[in-house]
Structures are given as C-alpha cells and as structure tokens.
Amino acid sequence: MNADECMETIKLTSRGGDSFELPYAAARLAHVVRDANDENDDGDIDSPEDVEILKVNSPCLEKVVEFLKHYHEEALTEIKTPLEDNTFEGNVKQEWYQNFLKGIDQPMLFDLVTAANFMAIQPLLDLTCLKVSCQLMGKSAEEIRQILNIPKLTPEEEETARRDHRWIFDD
Amino acid sequence: MIVIGYEMEDILRVVVGIVLGLLTIFRREMSCNREFHDEETVDDNNNDRNPSNAEEDSIPLECSKLETTHDELSKRKSIRRRKSSSSLPSLTSPRTSSVVEEVVKDQYDDPTEELLESAGLFLSGGPFLAVFIAVFDHLVAHKYVYALVIFESMRSLIASFRKEVSDDKVLVEHVQDGADESKMHPIKEVDEKENQYVYNVAWNAATEYFSSISAKLGDTPPSNQTTDSNNTYPSPTRSKSTGNLLQNLSDENSRTLLMEMIAMANRGSMDVTLLPCDAQILICSYLPPNDLLSFACTSKSGRKMLDDGCEIVDGPSTCRDTALLIWKALFRRDFAWILSDWNIGREALLRSMACYDNETIQEHGSLHHRKVIGHMMSIVMHTAEMWDEVEPFNTPFTGIISTPASMKEFYFLFSEVWINYTIAGCNTTEKCLIGLHGHVVDISNFVEDHPGSTETLLLQAGRDATVFFESMGHSRSARKLALGMTVVVNAQSIHWQYTDALYKERYTQSSPTCGLLRPSSKLLGANKNIPGFLIPLKRSRPRVQGGLHAIRSRLKAEQEAELQKAQRWIDVHLGSESLYGGIQVYYDPFCSCWRWWYMNLDFNPVFSESMD
Numbered sequence: 150m151n152a153d154e155c156m157e158t159i160k161l162t163s164r165g166g167d168s169f170e171l172p173y174a175a176a177r178l179a180h181v182v183r184d185a186n187d188e189n190d191d192g193d194i195d196s197p198e199d200v201e202i203l204k205v206n207s208p209c210l211e212k213v214v215e216f217l218k219h220y221h222e223e224a225l226t227e228i229k230t231p232l233e234d235n236t237f238e239g240n241v242k243q244e245w246y247q248n249f250l251k252g253i254d255q256p257m258l259f260d261l262v263t264a265a266n267f268m269a270i271q272p273l274l275d276l277t278c279l280k281v282s283c284q285l286m287g288k289s290a291e292e293i294r295q296i297l298n299i300p301k302l303t304p305e306e307e308e309t310a311r312r313d314h315r316w317i318f319d320d
Numbered sequence: 321m322i323v324i325g326y327e328m329e330d331i332l333r334v335v336v337g338i339v340l341g342l343l344t345i346f347r348r349e350m351s352c353n354r355e356f357h358d359e360e361t362v363d364d365n366n367n368d369r370n371p372s373n374a375e376e377d378s379i380p381l382e383c384s385k386l387e388t389t390h391d392e393l394s395k396r397k398s399i400r401r402r403k404s405s406s407s408l409p410s411l412t413s414p415r416t417s418s419v420v421e422e423v424v425k426d427q428y429d430d431p432t433e434e435l436l437e438s439a440g441l442f443l444s445g446g447p448f449l450a451v452f453i454a455v456f457d458h459l460v461a462h463k464y465v466y467a468l469v470i471f472e473s474m475r476s477l478i479a480s481f482r483k484e485v486s487d488d489k490v491l492v493e494h495v496q497d498g499a500d501e502s503k504m505h506p507i508k509e510v511d512e513k514e515n516q517y518v519y520n521v522a523w524n525a526a527t528e529y530f531s532s533i534s535a536k537l538g539d540t541p542p543s544n545q546t547t548d549s550n551n552t553y554p555s556p557t558r559s560k561s562t563g564n565l566l567q568n569l570s571d572e573n574s575r576t577l578l579m580e581m582i583a584m585a586n587r588g589s590m591d592v593t594l595l596p597c598d599a600q601i602l603i604c605s606y607l608p609p610n611d612l613l614s615f616a617c618t619s620k621s622g623r624k625m626l627d628d629g630c631e632i633v634d635g636p637s638t639c640r641d642t643a644l645l646i647w648k649a650l651f652r653r654d655f656a657w658i659l660s661d662w663n664i665g666r667e668a669l670l671r672s673m674a675c676y677d678n679e680t681i682q683e684h685g686s687l688h689h690r691k692v693i694g695h696m697m698s699i700v701m702h703t704a705e706m707w708d709e710v711e712p713f714n715t716p717f718t719g720i721i722s723t724p725a726s727m728k729e730f731y732f733l734f735s736e737v738w739i740n741y742t743i744a745g746c747n748t749t750e751k752c753l754i755g756l757h758g759h760v761v762d763i764s765n766f767v768e769d770h771p772g773s774t775e776t777l778l779l780q781a782g783r784d785a786t787v788f789f790e791s792m793g794h795s796r797s798a799r800k801l802a803l804g805m806t807v808v809v810n811a812q813s814i815h816w817q818y819t820d821a822l823y824k825e826r827y828t829q830s831s832p833t834c835g836l837l838r839p840s841s842k843l844l845g846a847n848k849n850i851p852g853f854l855i856p857l858k859r860s861r862p863r864v865q866g867g868l869h870a871i872r873s874r875l876k877a878e879q880e881a882e883l884q885k886a887q888r889w890i891d892v893h894l895g896s897e898s899l900y901g902g903i904q905v906y907y908d909p910f911c912s913c914w915r916w917w918y919m920n921l922d923f924n925p926v927f928s929e930s931m932d
Contacts, residue, residue, distance in 0.1 A: 230653045231811065231835050232606055233843055259595065266596040278599055281592065282606035290617035297592060299619045310623060314613040315869035 160199040161214060165207040169214040173197035175221035179213075180269035204267050209260040212253075216273050219245055225272045228279055237283040241276065250280050593621040597642045600625060605649040608834035609731070610866050612646070628692075628726040641691070647727035648695050654835025655734055656699060658742060658808060664753060664760075668742040669700065671927065672910040692727055696910060732868040733909045736875055738836070740783050740906040745917050745925030747781035749774070755784030757855050757863040758813025761805050778923070779901045786862040799855050806854060809837040809844065812865035815852060834866075879905060882914045882930065889931050890918070899926075 159176055160168040176182045176197075185200045202210055225246055232240050238247055250258065258280060265273035285293055290310075294301065302310065592603060592615075604612055604626070616626040628643030658665035734741075739755035746753040752764045763770070763777065770777050772792070780788045794802075811834050837843060851857050886903045890896060900919040908915050916928045 228606075230605060231608075231837075231843065262595055262599045266599050274599060274602060278602040279606055281603045285592075285603075285615060286607060286611055288611065288614060290614045293615055293622075294618045297618070299622070302617075302619060306620065307617070310617040313627070313870060314616050316610050316613055316866055 157197050159197045161210060162199065162201045163205055163207040163210040164203050167207040167210070168199070169210060171214050171218050172221065175217045176200075178217055178220055178270055178272070181267070202264075202268060205264045206260070209257065209264050212257070212261060213264055213268065213270070213273065216249065217270070219249075220272060225276060228275050232279075235283070235286045237280055240279060240283070246276060250276065593619075593625045597645075600642055601645050601649055604646040605653060609650060609654075609735075610834075612650075613868070626728070628728055644691060644695060644727040647731045648699065650835075651699060651727075651731050651734065654731075655738065656702075657838075658738070658836055659700075660702075662742075662808065664746060664751075665742045668744065669910070671744075672908050673700070692725075692730065695727060696730060700910070729871065730909060732871045733875070733907070733912075735865070736867055736872055737907040737909055740904075741908060743782055744904065744906045744915075745782055745927065747778045747919065747925065748923060749778070752778065752781045753807070754781050754789070755786065756789055756802060756806075757786050758810040758865050759806050759854055760808040761802050762807045763802075763805055766801070766805065778919075782917075782925070783904055783906070790859055790862070793859060796851070796857060799857065800851065803849070803851075803855050806839050806848075809839055809841070809848070809854060810865060811835055811837050811843070813863045814844075814854060815856075815863070875907060878914065879907070882916075885930070885932075886916045905930075 157173050158170050159173050159182070160170050161176065161182075162168045173182075173186075173194075177186075177188065181202070182200050186194050186197055188194045205213065223243065223245060225241075226243060228240060234240050237250070241247055253261075258277060262274065262277045262281065265271075265277055284296055288296065293299070301307075592600060595603075607615075612626050616623045624643070626643055626646060628641075628647065659669045660666065739758075739760060743753040743755065743760060749767050750764060752767050753760055753762050755761075763781070767774050767777055839848060847853050856863070882905045883903075886905055890899065890903050898921065900921055900923065903916055903918040905914050905916050907913075914930045916930060917925050918928075920926050
C-alpha cells in the first residue's frame with residue numbers, strides 16, 4: 150500500500166500519555182513516524198501503527214499534530230536563504246503559518262524546535278527556527294541577553310568578546 | 321435472616337465480641353497515633369517514611385485509622401481473592417466468626433500476623449478482629465478501597481516524582497524538613513512555614529537549573545551570592561540558610577530577582593545554545609553574520625557555539641563542530657554560488673586547486689585544523705560536482721600550506737578578499753572585470769567604448785578599482801551604465817535607504833540581507849535600477865562593507881607588506897620594463913597564502929606564488 154494514499158488514521162502518544170489522532174498520510178511528514186512504520190523508500194507500508202513520542206509533552210505534541218494536519222492540506226512554501234526580509238511575516242507569507250506561531254510563549258517555541266528536531270519534521274523545524282532567528286535579528290548583544298534570559302558576562306569576558314567580534318559598520 | 325435460626329448464645333458471643341473488639345481497636349489506635357507523633361519528631365533520617373505524613377496531622381482519627389487498615393486490607397483482599405474466592409461469601413456474615421477465624425488462621429497465618437502487627441491490631445484478639453474485618457470488608461471495602469488504592473498510588477507517584485526532580489534527594493530532604501518544621505510550630509506559623517517550604521523547593525529548583533547549565537557548559541555558576549551561600553552550607557542547615565536568605569530578600573529588587581529565577585527554572589532552558597545542534601545551525605543559517613557576532617558576545621556558551629577557533633573552546637569537540645558547521649552553512653549560503661555558478665569564480669578556484677598539486681604535503685597541527693580543511697574541501701568538491709570538468713580534482717588536496725584557524729575565520733577572510741581573489745587577472749579586452757563599491761562590474765563589452773583610453777581601464781581592471789573610479793570623477797549617467805553591467809552584487813554594500821519608504825524604515829534595524837547576490841535576484845527586484853542603490857549617485861568614498869575588524873586590519877597590513885615584497889622581487893629578477901603596469905597581490909583563501917599576478921608585455925596575466 151502506498152503511504153501517500155493511505156486513508157487510515159494513527160495515534161501519536163505524548164509523554165503525558167495523551168493521544169492525538171491524525172491521518173497517516175499527514176503524520177508521515179515526521180520521519181520518526183515513517184521509521185516506526187518501516188516505510189521504505191518507495192513509501193510502501195503494510196498497515197500504519199500508533200507511535201509513542203515519549204520525548205514530547207502533551208501541549209507541544211498537540212501543536213505538532215495541528216501543524217502536521219495543516220501541512221497535509223497546505224504545504225509550507227520553502228524558506229529560502231538569504232532571507233527576503235528581517236521580519237517573520239515578511240518571510241512566511243502564508244497566513245495560517247503566521248498565526249500558527251503567533252501568541253505562543255518562548256518555552257513553547259523552544260519545545261517545538263526540540264520536538265521538530267526529534268521527530269524529524271523538517272518544515273516545522275525550518276519554521277520554528279526562523280521564528281527564533283527573527284527574534285535575534287538585528288539585535289545587540291545586550292538585547293539578545295534580555296530576550297533569551299542569558300546571564301551577563303564578566304567585564305573582562307565582555308571586553309575580549311567585543312574585541313574579537315568588532316564589527317565594521319558603514320561610514 | 322440467617323441469624324434467626326441460631327441459638328442466643330452464639331449471637332450474644334458475637335455481639336460482645338464485636339463491642340470488645342471495637343473498644344480494643346479504638347484504644348490501640350489512639351496509642352498508636354501518639355507513638356506515631358513521637359516517632360516523627362525524633363526520627364529525622366528515616367528514608368522509608370512518607371514525605372507527606374504531615375498532611376495526616378489534621379485528618380480525623382477515624383480517617384487515619386481507616387486509611388492504615390484500608391491499605392493493609394486492600395493487600396489482603398487481593399491475596400484472598402487469588403487464593404479462594406469460594407470462601408468469600410462465608411466471610412460476609414458475623415455469625416460465622418469462628419469459621420472466619422479458622423479460615424483466616426489456616427490460610428493466612430503468617431500474613432495475618434504481620435498485617436495485624438503493622439495495623440496495630442495485635443492485641444485486639446483473633447475472633448473480634450476477624451469479625452471486624454469481615455464486616456468491614458463487606459460494607460466498606462467495595463465502595464472505598466478502590467478509591468483509597470488510587471489515592472495511595474497517586475500519592476506514591478507524586479513522591480517518586482519529587483524524588484526524580486532532585487537527583488541527590490536534596491529536594492526530598494527539604495520536603496521532609498519543611499514538613500517537620502511546619503508540624504512542630506503552632507498553627508499560626510504554619511502558613512508562613514508552608515510558604516517558606518514552597519520557596520525552598522523553588523529555590524532549589526533554580527539553583528539546580530543553574531548548576532546543571534554550568535555543569536553542562538563547564539562554566540562557573542553565575543556569580544550569585546545566594547547560590548554560593550547555599551552551596552557552602554552543609555546540607556542539614558541548608559533549609560535554615562535559605563530561610564535567612566529569604567528574610568534578607570525583603571527589598572523589592574531581590575525578590576523580583578528571585579521570582580525571575582524561579583520563573584526561569586520553571587520555564588526550563590531558554591538558551592539557544594541548549595537546543596539540538598541541527599536547530600542551532602538552522603537558526604544561525606537564517607541570520608546575517610553581524611547578528612551572529614552579537615550573539616557570540618552575549619555569553620560564554622554563545623561564544624562557544626559560534627566561534628570554532630576560540631581558545632576558550634576546550635569542551636567536547638561537538639561544540640566546535642557545531643560552530644564549524646554553522647559557518648560552513650553561512651559560507652554556502654552567502655558565497656558558494658560564485659565559485660560554482662559564476663565562470664570567473666570557478667576559474668579562480670581552479671587556479672587555487674592547481675597550486676595545491678605543487679605544494680609539498682605537510683602535517684597539520686591540530687585535529688580542528690584538519691577538520692577545517694576537510695570542510696573547505698567538501699565545499700570545493702560540492703562545487704566541483706556541479707561542473708562538467710572534474711579532472712582537476714582527481715588528485716587529493718593534501719598540499720595545503722596553511723589553513724585558517726577556524727571556519728569562522730575562513731568565512732570572514734573570504735568576505736574580505738573575494739573580489740581580488742576571483743577577478744585577479746581579468747583585465748584583458750575579452751574578459752575585463754572591476755570591483756566597484758563592493759560589487760563586481762563586467763566591462764568586457766564596454767572597454768573599447770570607454771571615453772578614457774582602453775589601456776587605462778585595463779591597467780585598473782582585475783581588482784577593486786573603487787578609489788580610481790571615484791578619483792576620475794564619473795558622471796551620473798556613467799554610474800548608471802556601470803549599474804547595468806554589475807554581475808555580482810554584494811548585499812552588504814547596498815544602500816537600502818534608497819528604496820521605498822518601507823525599507824527605509826527597516827534599514828534602521830539592520831539590512832535584511834547579506835552575502836553575494838546575482839543581479840537577477842528576487843531580493844533586489846526592481847530596486848537595483850534605483851540610482852544610488854548599488855552604486856553611489858555622486859562622488860563618494862568607497863562603500864565599506866561590514867566585517868570583522870581583526871581580520872580586516874590583519875589583511876590590510878599583510879597586503880602592504882606583500883606588495884612591497886613583490887615589488888622588490890620584480891625589481892631584482894625581472895626588471896620593471898618586463899611587465900606592464902605594476903605587480904598585484906591577492907589573498908587566496910583556499911590556500912591561505914598570498915599570490916601575485918602581473919601583466920606581461922603581451923597583455924596576458926601571469927600568476928606567481930609569493931617568493932622571497
């Protein structure tokens with residue numbers, strides 16, 4: 150049976166034990182699902198089975214499943230580098246994906262990055278990493294420190310760091 | 321109904337038995353509870369004790385009694401069920417007390433003794449106990465035991481979870497300490513103590529968080545008095561020290577700091593440097609180099625993540641590999657296409673490769689150097705695969721003289737020298753390119769028509785000619801003409817403020833792009849024809865692109881020295897009349913060395929290695 154045309158649904162189970170149901174054709178975007186179902190290169194599988202994602206907690210997996218379902222209907226346009234713009238919205242034109250990451254807090258964003266990496270969902274990893282990048286873009290070291298809650302360097306370390314990374318600006 | 325058929329004697333015996341039994345149980349339970357209290361205050365290091373015993377303090381006697389017996393009962397029940405379910409009906413009626421007694425004694429001799437002992441019912445006497453259990457079993461067990469079993473298991477789950485949270489059981493100790501303290505103090509203080517207990521837990525979580533991060537990164541913990549004081553105190557007094565600390569933190573600032581730290585501990589890792597390597601590389605591959613350098617200045621771990629040549633990089637080699645891969649990704653993004661898709665860049669790379677073959681094989685110092693070479697070569701090979709001509713690469717590149725100390729250095733070296741490196745020798749009438757304000761302009765088709773003499777143009781071509789171009793004073797239309805002949809656009813030398821108002825607004829933050837672009841790039845769109853966008857409208861100083869100060873100043877000094885050396889060599893060996901124009905030098909980023917080139921009298925470029 151070809152996985153793309155597979156109509157069956159599977160359940161992804163989170164660390165908290167919550168299950169989320171979605172069509173296999175959508176779930177197979179995650180390579181961890183493909184691997185668990187022994188899908189070969191031609192996309193042939195026998196019958197899809199449920200997968201436990203023990204490294205991802207429930208709220209995060211819910212978000213991931215939401216992404217997978219939507220991606221199946223409307224794929225994310227590939228994000229090309231160098232970026233066109235220095236805002237997230239300027240680079241991701243699709244409204245759904247803009248809203249997908251709107252209003253989520255920083256820890257959730259980081260959880261999503263980790264989950265996307267663990268589940269090997271490249272488009273989600275691209276999207277979430279772009280969001281983090283846009284937060285850092287054009288910021289000074291001090292601002293980044295505030296955004297990411299990083300402890301300060303000692304004055305000596307700060308000085309060496311600045312000396313080694315002195316940037317030449319236009320006129 | 322069943323009772324009716326029996327003699328009064330039996331019934332009386334049963335009733336009296338029940339009353340006596342209950343009395344005994346009640347009395348025993350009372351004394352038991354008192355003992356329990358005493359034990360609690362004396363015994364501090366009992367590991368088996370349930371951390372949440374304190375909760376039972378306020379629970380009515382009846383309840384606590386039920387709880388203990390229920391616990392045992394549930395065990396019993398399961399045993400009983402397993403062994404003989406047929407005996408169950410007989411247990412449900414008081415009249416069969418003697419039978420029950422026998423059954424109990426026969427079948428559960430040892431367990432019963434044990435259970436009785438632990439339940440504090442040892443003295444209550446066999447028959448009464450059996451009756452009690454039978455009645456209880458019938459009336460209560462079915463309804464409540466399951467609920468209690470669930471309650472118990474949840475409680476043990478929570479306890480085990482707490483244990484998990486702190487590796488060294490510090491937290492559990494604290495929970496117990498806190499509980500004990502709150503127990504010993506009058507009720508009025510309990511609330512306060514409970515708060516402190518919450519603080520203790522949170523505080524420990526916060527310190528755990530910091531120490532785990534610092535352990536992971538091999539850093540010293542953030543210079544934080546409170547953390548230190550916590551660590552220097554021996555563990556028994558730790559709870560007290562945090563208590564004092566909290567009193568000291570009465571002022572608003574310290575309290576906010578503490579709350580922030582707690583919030584941070586609860587939110588978990590917020591640092592990009594703690595994300596998976598792949599994510600780090602991806603995040604960085606979206607960012608321009610100057611932002612990455614800002615990030616490298618934020619913290620030690622940020623520096624480790626981004627600076628693969630950094631001396632403080634002494635941890636596991638994976639740190640360095642991440643940095644290396646990040647800069648490699650950036651090189652691919654920003655520069656790689658001019659080596660693979662642009663014939664001039666391709667020729668320059670071939671020139672470098674040809675030199676490799678002539679060099680003697682050398683052992684390279686550190687593992688990291690070899691890695692850098694390996695990745696540089698993978699870029700080259702990847703590039704070469706896109707070409708038809710693969711022959712020059714059949715021989716392995718083992719003869720590199722020296723390498724940049726890091727991939728980061730290689731990236732910035734290349735961004736500094738790419739113009740002079742790629743267009744070196746491109747000053748013939750067939751192929752004539754110049755560097756102008758950071759971009760490369762192909763004037764091959766224009767050389768003959770240039771208002772000034774063709775020869776002047778050829779003498780200046782093949783390198784960055786911004787200074788000469790500006791000193792000649794070019795008209796606005798000449799600049800427009802040059803704009804149309806641009807073949808490689810350096811995004812860092814674009815003045816975005818000349819485009820629409822939208823960009824002007826954004827320009828105040830940072831230029832949105834970096835690296836080299838094709839003039840046809842979508843990023844430039846219609847903007848590239850706007851006067852002043854790529855090349856200044858009027859006479860101006862050369863546009864300076866961003867870069868690493870350290871590398872630029874080093875290259876500048878080296879270039880001057882190399883130029884003098886080359887000039888001396890020409891004077892001694894060739895004589896200035898055997899070449900046209902002067903000798904030029906460029907830095908070859910792939911070989912990490914300077915190379916020379918000059919025009920011979922036939923107007924053909926001649927390349928040479930650096931000679932002494």
